Amino acid sequence: MRNVIILIIFIVLFACSLERNNPFENEIAPSAIGSEYFSITKISVDSIRINWEPTSATNDAIFADGYYIYRSGWENGNYSIADTHFTSMNLEYFDIDNNGELNFDENHYWYKISAFITTSSGDFEGYRSVAKTW
């Protein structure tokens, strides 16, 4: 009886596993852009300039079809997309306070950048960079 119970436990535990069926499962993810490869400069009270390099060191620039730029009010807070560049050629972003919502004098913002590749299943986003501020 005890052996039967042990056998059933083994069958149930090892019989099933979850299938890896995410469409990007077989894609190579672009790695994170190193902090030394992107910089943030405060231009004025209402504008910030962020620029980065296609990091040949990580050779992800070869694969990148675009970039996501994320912004957050806190270093470890929730980051939301500030802009998306659908080209690998544009390596610069100006964060401009058009509506007076962002005040770069009073507030501090943190940015992250990630590269993505375009596949038949959609855009596949690679690892995000570490958070950086001016």
Added chain:
Amino acid sequence: MRIILILLLSVSCLFATEFDFEKIKVKYGWQTPQEQIIERKQIIAKEKMFKVYEQNKLDFSENLVRAVLVPGLGHFVAKDNANGYFYFGAEIILFYTSYNFHKKANYFYEKYQDATYIEEIKYNYREATKNYLFTQLYTTLGIGVWLYSIYDVINTTNHYNRELWQKILYENEGTKLYISLNGISLRF
């Protein structure tokens, strides 16, 4: 035909011999006819007790089916309420926990399938796998406890029937003190 039968019966009466106590007393160890009468009474009394036992005893297969259908039910019927509550409660807790982990696993697995960000893909798959493993673990435990309750109900039924026989003996044989797992009975 009827006449022949009556004739045969009448003739057989002629050959009938008288009950010879002396002949059979050696076989059964009786010393006096009174001893024979006492033993006869005892046999009749045991027959009665056995009938009561047969009417009230629990059927193994029936109790097994009860335990298969509802964990703990076989124990309740066999008056083993503590184990009945334990098995029933354990099954509810284990299967409900398993169901909750399954729900969580599905939630993360759906998020994994829809994720487009590498970290989210990895995180959601890891969480789905973890919760799925817990689902399997609790389901296995649930099945294990359920199987054990079926196995245990055999012992419980056996014990119930033994207790029942002891109780019948106690009630019919004039024993004053009766000790069982359910308590001690003293008859005055």
